[in-house]
Amino acid sequence: MSDATFRPATEETPLARRLLITLVVLGLGLLVLAPLVVVFVEALRQGVGEALASLTHRDAWAAIRLTLTIAAISVPLNAIFGVAAAWFITKFDFRGKAVLITLIDLPFSVSPVVAGLCIVLTFGANTAIGGWLVGQGYPIVFAMPGIILATMFVTFPFVARELIPVMIEQGRAEEEAALTLGAGGWRVFWTVTLPNIRWALLYGVLLCNARAMGEFGAVAVVSGKIRGQTATIPTTIEMLYQEYLSVAAFTLAAVLALLALVTLLLKTLLELRHADQLAATHRH
Amino acid sequence: MKAPLIHRSPMPGLGLSMGITLTMLSLVVLIPIGALLLKGASYGPAGIWETVNRPRVWAALFLSFRLSLIAALFNLVFGVLLAWVLVRYRFPGRRLLDGAVDLPFALPTAVAGISLTALYAPTGAFGSLADQIGWKIAYTQWGILIALIFVGLPFVARTVQPVIEEIEREVEEASATLGASRLYTLRHVILPMLMPAALTGFALALARAVGEYGSVIFIAGNIPLVTEIAPLLIIIQLEEFNYDAAAAIGIAMLLISFALLLAINLIQVWSRRRIGHV
Numbered sequence: 001m002s003d004a005t006f007r008p009a010t011e012e013t014p015l016a017r018r019l020l021i022t023l024v025v026l027g028l029g030l031l032v033l034a035p036l037v038v039v040f041v042e043a044l045r046q047g048v049g050e051a052l053a054s055l056t057h058r059d060a061w062a063a064i065r066l067t068l069t070i071a072a073i074s075v076p077l078n079a080i081f082g083v084a085a086a087w088f089i090t091k092f093d094f095r096g097k098a099v100l101i102t103l104i105d106l107p108f109s110v111s112p113v114v115a116g117l118c119i120v121l122t123f124g125a126n127t128a129i130g131g132w133l134v135g136q137g138y139p140i141v142f143a144m145p146g147i148i149l150a151t152m153f154v155t156f157p158f159v160a161r162e163l164i165p166v167m168i169e170q171g172r173a174e175e176e177a178a179l180t181l182g183a184g185g186w187r188v189f190w191t192v193t194l195p196n197i198r199w200a201l202l203y204g205v206l207l208c209n210a211r212a213m214g215e216f217g218a219v220a221v222v223s224g225k226i227r228g229q230t231a232t233i234p235t236t237i238e239m240l241y242q243e244y245l246s247v248a249a250f251t252l253a254a255v256l257a258l259l260a261l262v263t264l265l266l267k268t269l270l271e272l273r274h275a276d277q278l279a280a281t282h283r284h
Numbered sequence: 285m286k287a288p289l290i291h292r293s294p295m296p297g298l299g300l301s302m303g304i305t306l307t308m309l310s311l312v313v314l315i316p317i318g319a320l321l322l323k324g325a326s327y328g329p330a331g332i333w334e335t336v337n338r339p340r341v342w343a344a345l346f347l348s349f350r351l352s353l354i355a356a357l358f359n360l361v362f363g364v365l366l367a368w369v370l371v372r373y374r375f376p377g378r379r380l381l382d383g384a385v386d387l388p389f390a391l392p393t394a395v396a397g398i399s400l401t402a403l404y405a406p407t408g409a410f411g412s413l414a415d416q417i418g419w420k421i422a423y424t425q426w427g428i429l430i431a432l433i434f435v436g437l438p439f440v441a442r443t444v445q446p447v448i449e450e451i452e453r454e455v456e457e458a459s460a461t462l463g464a465s466r467l468y469t470l471r472h473v474i475l476p477m478l479m480p481a482a483l484t485g486f487a488l489a490l491a492r493a494v495g496e497y498g499s500v501i502f503i504a505g506n507i508p509l510v511t512e513i514a515p516l517l518i519i520i521q522l523e524e525f526n527y528d529a530a531a532a533i534g535i536a537m538l539l540i541s542f543a544l545l546l547a548i549n550l551i552q553v554w555s556r557r558r559i560g561h562v
Binding site: 009010011012013017020021023024025027028030031032033034035036038039042077080081084085087088089091092093094095100102103104106107109110111112113114115117118119120121122123124126127149152153156172175176179184185188189207210213214215216217220221234235237238241249250253256257260261263264265267268 | 287289290291293294295296297298300301302304305308309312313314315316317319320323362365366368369370373375377379381383384385386387388389390391392393394395396397398399400402403408409410430433434437453456457460461466469491494495496497498502515516518519522527530531534537538541542544545549
């Protein structure tokens with residue numbers, strides 16, 4: 001038997017392999033990579049100058065500033081929640097833990113539009129809470145607080161669900177040792193826990209941020225899409241697109257696509273270099 | 285004796301971590317969802333039924349669910365293939381492909397929406413090709429289907445991938461020594477091992493597709509009864525200040541999400557019982 005025809009019994013025939021690889025490459029290329037490429041092609045259709053000019057437009061600039069502000073507020077808040085929830089869930093034993101974890105994960109299975117609807121029904125001007133807040137001069141819906149709430153809702157589980165498995169795996173022994181040696185609670189957290197979870201935390205924050213900056217459905221419902229005031233990058237893309245300002249729409253889209261690419265790159269880097277300190281589901 | 289609600293523990297920070305967790309969870313998630321459910325309770329089942337039981341609403345719910353199901357089935361098959369190829373085969377560009385699988389998670393939905401439309405519109409790169417054989421994709425149900433396949437693509441691949449990595453070659457060797465052909469081994473040995481993870485991914489993709497809005501509305505055409513999805517109908521009702529109708533449709537969608545969540549948990553319980561791990 002020649003070497004060329006030898007094949008372990010646990011492998012497919014070379015023909016089958018080649019067929020499957022071709023199928024998968026074609027599928028991903030057409031379904032996923034082509035849309036990505038099109039964003040940049042359409043943005044640069046009339047040249048780099050035109051694309052950059054559309055970015056400096058007042059509304060585009062306002063949208064970028066608003067999106068950065070929203071992310072700068074909602075991502076740290078969700079990071080604090082994620083760390084607190086992971087600490088509470090992994091360092092203590094209590095009844096109803098499974099229910100709590102399910103409730104934290106809930107936003108992932110709710111449609112963003114329904115999430116926005118929930119916030120409108122809670123804090124809208126015609127509700128009890130919302131009406132009172134508007135009376136005090138703090139409108140929630142069609143204003144920044146509503147957009148922050150909507151963004152926090154859709155990104156709520158990201159940090160917690162990344163930290164919980166990591167902290168379960170690491171156990172409590174190190175913290176207990178530090179406590180026995182006389183360290184206070186905060187000292188234990190900063191010097192023992194945080195160094196152990198920093199990469200997982202960064203990973204969660206990274207994904208949370210990407211989603212926060214790109215959220216469309218929930219924000220579209222609560223923001224009112226007031227140009228220059230409550231229009232984020234994604235809602236501005238919609239408005240520009242519907243006004244047939246294709247280059248401007250796709251240039252803003254390209255900004256978000258670049259953000260997505262950078263996020264993916266950093267995510268892959270984290271997975272390669274710190275796989276042992278990330279949640280088990282991401283190890284591959 | 286009944287177990288205490290919270291066990292005594294030497295760990296510090298119980299009050300603070302519990303306080304932050306429960307306060308933020310309530311404020312951001314539970315109270316808003318509660319408000320929707322409360323609104324629903326105030327109409328009663330009959331009131332919700334009256335709103336939902338209209339041709340336009342039925343058409344939207346049915347359309348969203350039917351196309352999501354087809355897209356998730358496509359992703360079930362393609363996702364398992366994708367995971368298999370990415371784990372088992374070595375070829376140039378594999379890492380790049382592996383990274384590209386996550387792109388639908390990372391790319392904002394509005395961006396995906398307009399770029400898919402640009403691709404599949406009659407003037408677009410793929411749309412013009414399809415147009416030559418008289419196949420209209422954008423602004424028809426085909427367009428919605430493609431958008432839903434896009435957003436659900438990573439789920440099955442990402443849940444199945446770790447399972448394939450865990451499979452021990454000995455199992456396949458044993459199957460081969462006992463005279464099974466490769467195809468027989470794949471069908472009767474490998475596939476059953478992948479099934480629980482694949483079904484979990486399928487349910488996740490389905491749940492995501494049913495609620496998807498951003499990537500669909502640009503390519504959908506949004507014609508009532510034909511290409512109008514359920515989330516869009518909620519937005520239309522809200523824009524007309526028709527909060528009751530919006531809430532009723534919202535509750536119907538929330539119930540579908542809860543049912544899918546329950547299905548995912550049941551699949552995991554079932555698989556844990558069957559093979560001892562997820």
